[in-house]
Amino acid sequence: MRTRLIASMAVLLASSTAAYADASDGVVKIGILNDQSGVYANFGGKYSYEAAKMAVEDYGGKVLGASVEVITADHQNKPDIASNIARQWYDTEQVDAIMELTTSSVALAVQAISKEKKKIDIVTGAATTELTGAQCSPYGFHWAYDTYSLAVGTGGALVKEGGDTWFFLTADYAFGYSLEENTANFVKANGGTVSGAVRHPLATTDYSSFLLQAQSSGAKVIGLANAGLDTSNSIKQAAEFGIVAGGQRLAALLFTLAEVHGLGLEAAQGLTLTEGFYWNRTPEAAEFGKRFFDRTGAMPNMVHAGTYSAVLQYLKAIEKAGTDETEAVAKALHEMPVNDIFAENGKVGANGRMIHDMYLMEVKKPGESDVAWDYYKVLATIPGDEAFIDPAKSGCPLVSQ
Template sequence: MNFHIKARAAALAACLSMTASVVAQSSNTVNIGVLTDMSGLYSEIGGRGSVVAAQMAVEDFGGEIFGRPIKVLSADHLNKPDIAASRVREWVDRDGVVMVTDVLGSATGIAVQNLLADKNFIVMNTGSATSAITNKECSPYSTHWSYDTQAIAASSAAAILAEQGDTWFFITADYAFGHMLEADATKVLLKGGGKVVGTLRHPLNDSDFSSYILQGQASGAKVIVLANTGGDATNAIRQATEFGVIEAGQKVMPLLIFDTDIKGLGLNVVKGVKYTTGFYWDFDERTRKWSERFFAKHKTQASMVQAATYSATMNYLKAAKAVGSFDRDKIMAKLREAPIDDMFARNAVLREDGLLVHDMYMAQVKSPTESTGEWDIAKVIKVIPGKDAFAPISESECPYLKR
């Protein structure tokens, strides 16, 4: 009986893959979808910049594949999982999209991944942070290309613990990303002998952090740790500065902050802060050359989400060309076949659970006197090998690995 069920499942999967290939081949264009936050608190991290990055990849690839032009479609998911799923369903069923990327936000990322897993469809997630993407929510056709909460928390939490203090008060975004980031950071804190003295959770896109900051101040914790990102993190830091919390000697430290956030806050506010990232535009000659081109198009330097979107799009197209079709099984096998090395991903390998393991970086925000230009905001002080940054596959909870 099990044999027949497995045989039917395999036949169905093959049929779906073949149907998708036929849809893609019947369209006049090859469509790639960039689903992102165009108007909300993550828009500077992804948004229009991710669309520009994907378009750059298409241009650099040559603009066509199998004799047809490649087109980048884009949509704003408004940070709402139902809208994200609805738009992707339209793309796949109506518009013949062959791959979806970016998918900023953990809740939207999980919603899209679950939908596309049912369709045996490739999603190259560059924007969601939660490590659940390659654990309990994993799919044979999904990748987590840029970073996850474990990689960020392990390095950032260790740096905070070593230099800032061993008693923490968490201000945490109340959704999948924030919960996972707090949990992963707490493991590092407790292992190092530290203590959590309190936790408060806030809704997504909160504008008033005054009560959270004041309660964190009253807790007596050495460090108020922000398990959030984007506009939420920058609002919290600004308000902590306005209340004099930092000036009084208490540290306010973000676990995840992007170069665009630092630029917006200003070096005076966050000088000296250490943070973990998967990309910095001024790391080496390859990153500088690519970033110069990106800046010419977008007028800002790229976040790691935007750089990863370029990398994911380019590597998808290369894999499709190498296998000669849009067959999803063959494309995924090709992506896992050899190490990946480009302007974003260094010493990178795509694992069976969909996680792209690659070098991460510990960076430190420069002071205004150290900076020599508008975007000279940080320096990379340590390269973190992928095997040390990401959790080993032996700890993965990905269900299909156990079949």
């Protein structure tokens, strides 16, 4: 009798241990870390948090029998603050994965910590190709877009249209440098020239001296290698100097639906830009956009939709792996195709880059917009294998050359 009781207890203990091994402590916790009060607050911000919660709700709120929780914090665009939050989340709050990570310097810092802690990070808000290049991680993934894909779209298109001389107005940190470099390479590869560049601090309020340098360069195209309110304010102040009226063209190298809405069609009309998602492109995207609008009062851009996709795919990977253990989930993320409202037949390269189609857009004139938030004409689809760097050429040491 005693032997049977011990045996039964051993079976119960083993089954209980197995259940917790499937989903760690019985909860899968995802952290959305981004800018919620600065220049990128509408670019991602609270809207990305809502997108993440939508993905969890659409998945059913549980994975492997464990509840799924989403938490969020504002990193204020500061790598030290982001690093402290990430360490606290991993060390004391049992966070399993961190996502979004707007601002490239922040994303690089948190990806390094995630690599150290052997935790998954999926970047949707930052752009630098270093994330899947020299600083790639076996547990790091880059989802929505990057500086290379933006350069292929907007940079390549404008040179072909005759914009063959460029001057750059660049945000003075990792993202801006990467976007300028990638775009300049495409300009030169297509027969164009770059006459110079000037760099401005993140979240500056006065662009006059920078814009005057760009204007005096005589370049046909002024490439705005910045984002969020920095780009919007650059465009507004450029109008005050009569830059576009004087015959030069502005290229918004990272500009999304959120910024177009903030600027308004009157000011934004005619801008050429590249996004990885547009809510009015397919019926499925439109349905998602309506649901997103109902809870936020805004239509989603590629960062919001990309965050939804990243969270959904992470939960699918846990299901496929049969556990939330990092190595197994990372392996599943590399193996699984991505098919959802954001990506059609997307795939994850060996360097962690999710490869999917991108779209070259032109902002409509006010009279061309039929419904609210209908701001884009899709000029071209850029196939994923053209839009993103071949993983074998990315410089990622994890990729076999």
